[in-house]
Amino acid sequence: MKWKSIIKKKTALLLIIGAVVFSPGLHANALQGQNDSGIQSNVPLKIAGKVTDSKGEAIPGVNVIVKGTNIGIVTDSKGQFTIEVRDNKAILAFSFVGMKTQEITVGNQTLLTVVLTEDAVGIDEVVAIGYGTQKKADLTGSVATIASEKLTQGINQSVSHALQGQVSGVTVIQNSGEPGGGVEIRIRGAGSINDNSPLYVVDGIIGGINNLNPSDIESMTVLKDAASAAIYGSRGANGVIIVTTKKGKKNQKTSVSFNTSQGVQQAWKMPTSLSAEDRNMIHKEALTNDGTATSESIWNYYNDPKNAVTRTDWFKEVLKPAYISNTDFSIQGGGESSNYLFSLGYLNNNGIVTGTNYKRYNVRFNSQHEIAKNLTFGENFSVVVNEQKGADTRGGYDGVLSSALFNMRNTPVWVDQANLIYGTPSGDFPNPVASLNSRDMSQKNNGFGGNAYLEYKFLNFLTLKTDLGYNWGSGKNKNFKSIAIGGGRGLDQNSLNENYSTSQTWVWNNTLAFDKRFDKHHLAVLAGMSMESGIYEWLASGTAKNFSNESPALRYFNNGGTFPDHVTGSADDYALQSYFGRASYEFSDKYLFAANIRADGSSKFPSDKRWGVFPSFSGGWRISNEDFFSGLTNTISDLKLRASWGQLGNDKIPNYQYYSTVSTVESPTLGGNSFTAVAQNRYANPNIQWEVTTQTDLGIDASFLNNRLSLTADYFDKETTNILVQVPLVSSLGVGTAPYQNSGQVSNKGYELGITYRNMDNEFKYSVTANVSHVANKLVTFGVAGDKEIFAANYKNVYVGRIAEGQPLGHFYVLNALGLFQDQSEIDNYKNASGNKIQPYAVPGDVKFEDRNKDGVIGANDRFNAGSSFPALTASLNFNADYKGFDMSMLWDGTQGNMIFNGLKLGGVFMQGTGYNNSPEILDRWTPQNKSTTVPRVTINDLNSNKTYSTLYLEDGSYARLKYLTFGYTFDKNVTGEKISKLRVYLTFQNLITITKYTGFDPEIGANGDFNNNIYGVDQGAYPQARSYMLGINFNF
């Protein structure tokens, strides 16, 4: 009700603005008239000139503007321009991305030579801010940009991967090092309890970034605070990442660029497991500890000398060096009225787990055409094909890496390789080589799409734009398992699953922008509307089995011996409709104000809760432009204070939450046959509505020493209310999934600091950038009567994490291990109030757990907040240097203060049975001779439940990693000749150095799709990041 009336008011307001702006002849003509009838006393002058860089090379595409007017042109391919000015008092402003803007008073000159110098800070840089651009200096929100060259360091599977360490406040969490593996991006912590991923906007169209070719990207902008993101209203709560792809430039001569890099990658660390001899010793000790009579048959295995021989290093069998390559090609150019860019990209990333692979093929065509005076048509079109060949690396029970750890090393890979008979595992984990060889898991995705727009500029200060985007994608998963004789559980039968899906989305944006300077005033206003709709349709087969011939060519359903019972399929669709507006005002280059408002209607909410209105306000003060500051500008070249406040929404929940549906479930067997079955599997929530984030940001931008040292610092306070969360239901409600509810409040507070020092004046040019950010978050309240906590992060069916009122999100919730019992008296003295032993089954060497709730027994209620999976600090350090054609760059990235739950300790150091091998850490187990250790005595029966999840599983997950280290050399023009504009060769190391105390495979473990979003840091044998060595070449002509 409330929203509705606001919407009505809002719509009315928009119509009024529209009417005023649109009414021809009134307002607009009046302004035009003023312009036309202005000071025109003098004869116009024609000015010609050339713009070069400090080396004397022509710069095409430089904006040349007559200051105070909207008259402007762009330099041609030779860097030349001609422009008409009113009189000799006119001032020409020359601006170009990455260069200092220069202003020249015409005076008596008619032929100008302008030398632009590189801008140390990029203060005049123009950044994408959502439905438009703004000068960086005029920004009032917290916005960060990433230049294209930062995204093409090393071989990155996706743009998301390349973002790591580039911007303060942006955390990139790699879910695994697997080729094609996912990445999670968080901007300023986790506002919500569900999906915290930011909104991605590519060339103005909302979509994803993972299929983009990193080298197609011109720039990326991250909108961090609410005021900046507010123009995206309902979906901006987790921040916005705006991607602008490369385009041809006006009057640019045709240029061709070819880049390739080739390399090898390998595991940065080789895990190990116990040798057969050590395993025998440990297992025999466990049997002895458990009092297992030597007459029992279990001893036979260890007494058999054949089993004391180490035959296999499973990790070496599954982790092998792999070849990687990345190649791209582009051609671009432009004339007076048209420009274009065409590019091709190819990535071939073999994984370090044998047989895994990710390939991506990209094609892009972007062009712009001025089809009539002031009327521009443009399009960005791209095609992407990617193919992933995976392996089950993360499965808790059959993952390749956990299988490599838990398989006995006396087992050979092959018993009889000629007849393809594998060495049989002793436990449930399959022979990892058999598992890799027998699984043919592939995923193929195809997509095409882009946008086309018409832009009309009129009256010199209005721009009308209509932009239609469309994307189509299809995905096919195929999972064939072949028989691996002797390979172990699950490999005794072949089977095939396939599923197929298509998705289509379209977006239509219409905007009208007003941009005008009046003397010292600069006012920009934008009004717009947007409609968006999408549908996802899927089809999944059951399982076909018993293929009589497993040849890859015959791995299709038609050749199965047993067909699937039935196929399943359905669809999901959504629609979003929005109205938005922005006004920004700048006075005298000193005072900056901006306001945004957006109203969104989403099909995800019932009609009476559908609309949300999200406002924001921000202001900035460029103190350094004040007169009183002039004395200081030698020291402090630029100083700006910023403040912003805004509200944003989040609707990242599945569709149709306000309907309860009756859907297909597994078919039972009735009358001997499968029978189609349905059930209501979810309750409806008719009251579901927007999650709202309110964020305040205070920031400072400063430059010192003639822009050599620059600094950006922000403090933010983010409060998310009406959080969309699935509060787990008791099972006695009989449904599998809990409905989303609006419940609770999360607070995120933090700071971000970015400092850059650069020296570009000498032949040795270098820059150092350090980024640090800190976020502290907390669940303020659950907002639901009764519910105070949600258990999260299920590892092997037991929760290890919790979300609870008053506590930070993402904390581990396990028992506190006080240490190991050193002797019987310690066990006997560990008594409760009634004098009973708290751990009656313990013997020396067992774990002593803390009875935190003092109820006299150790139980689930003794679990406590044992530390956060979120880091206290994330930091990165970027260094670039350039000397006489040689260049060098490196990026360090790291976290501090986060914990990792090392799941592989279950089985690794806490024995799970005689069928499994263990980690080398178990050698440091407690024995009467080795008492100062944290590894408990070895036992299989484990009557004291040492293996219960406790602080013994938690480790410090802090790390510092040299993500990239690059050395390059650019050949001199004298060597390459005039035709070749650039020839550079380089050598890049990725993940060369990792510093961490974490003992698992890799400290970057991310989250698993199965896990609750807010518990990261549960390591169940994640695919390690690879260390790679690459040689590359950049070639432009």
Added chain:
Amino acid sequence: MNIMKKYIQITVMAVVLASCGKEFLNKEPHEFTDAVFWKTADQAESALAGVYTPLQGEEGLGGEEWCSIESFSDNAYMNDNYSDYIAMSEFRALQNNEGDLSRNSYVQYYQAIKRATDVLTNVPTITMDAAQQKRILGEANFLLAFSYYQLAARYGGLPIYNSTDPSAALTRKTEAETWAVIETGLKNATTQLEWAHQEGRPGLGAAWGMLAKVYAHEGKWSEAKTAAETVISSGNHSLFANYAQLFTIEHENESEILWGLGARFGSYPITPILMLPNDVWGGKHPDAVGAGWRLVSATEAIYNAYQPGDLRKAASVAKKGVDIVTFNGTTDTIVAPNNQSPVVCIKYMSPYAAAYTDWAAGLNVPALRYADILLIDAEAIMNLNGGGPGNRTTGVSAAAVPFNLVRQRAGLAPISAPTFNNLMYERRMELAFEGGDRHFDLVRWGLAAEVYNALSAEGTYKPKRTFIAATHRLLPYPQGEIDNSNGSITQNPGYAGK
């Protein structure tokens, strides 16, 4: 100017059009919503089928938990390393943090309960063939009661699902109230089902039989006797001559099976693989090594307890290095090195006799058998005639007929006046490894402490246990349920926590 006007007009039109298109934001699920479902007989049938689905889950009827519950008795032990479950089965657990077997079976039974309740609520509103409607309601009532029975036998008083009052799911009813709900469901089913039934579905025999079993739990002996004898006198059910063959795919649907949960090749339930050793021959013969899940295995105690000549012994258990079994096309002495005890449960191994085929072999689960009901009848008669757990040596000749039908089928000599001790033996051997009857029987008879506490340790796999009736007659309530209810669901007496 004219061009500009045109564009302005187009934009204004677009804005106006967009705001008018209210329909644009209405998106409906591409699945049945409540508004369009529950209209036809076919929909009623598929919703009823949905009640069977969770029962066939991995931890449902015939699944892992169903096999594992046997380890609470003296018949079996957990061979796989489910330490939290083992702690419960050894009466050491202070809480139920077992998140796999116990929790998932709880979840699956409640899914069946909710779905059965939905059928009972909605199917009466459908215009359809009256006989079909009655059968659907009868099956739903039976499955509802059967699911509550499984949970009540384990956990005691339960939350009773109510489709119009979700808060009912947040508190436990008393045990008496819970058993009354079970009784009502079965009584309703007896008015709705027919004797004739399809394979995999319950008929009237199952409804009356289950009701007899529930009455026995409640100690309502005359009602139990009447209910059991309604099945016996119907003439629709009889014992199948060969005990061993009852657990084969060929004979899984004999009239003795009052209700068998349907299984088909390649799909759950998967009882045979759960009990199969993961290395039957120890390398002596070709074997699908690693295939068997060897989740639960038999104790030496039950092996030694069979009376000489009891045909059920060879059908149920085999001793390593002693007994001969047929598996994967070979007949030889069983080796099974990865089973900890000297004895293996082979009751469900027949589907793999000729060859190892699939982890889901397609053997129906014997959920309720006529033999069980005959013994309930005998037990009721004993209790009504001076016998019973408190009077175990008194012979009751009136119980001889139903009792000896079962006993003689097993190849043993009839007893003219069977005692309660005789009955205990028959129930143990007849129903061993069929979902925990031995344990539930001992608990309801009040004899669990006496029987379990008298046993000495058997290897390290079946240590000496201490059963305290006040606590251990019920399992600790799943902790996740207590957590998710924020404590409004309470723990059973004697266990730790809220």
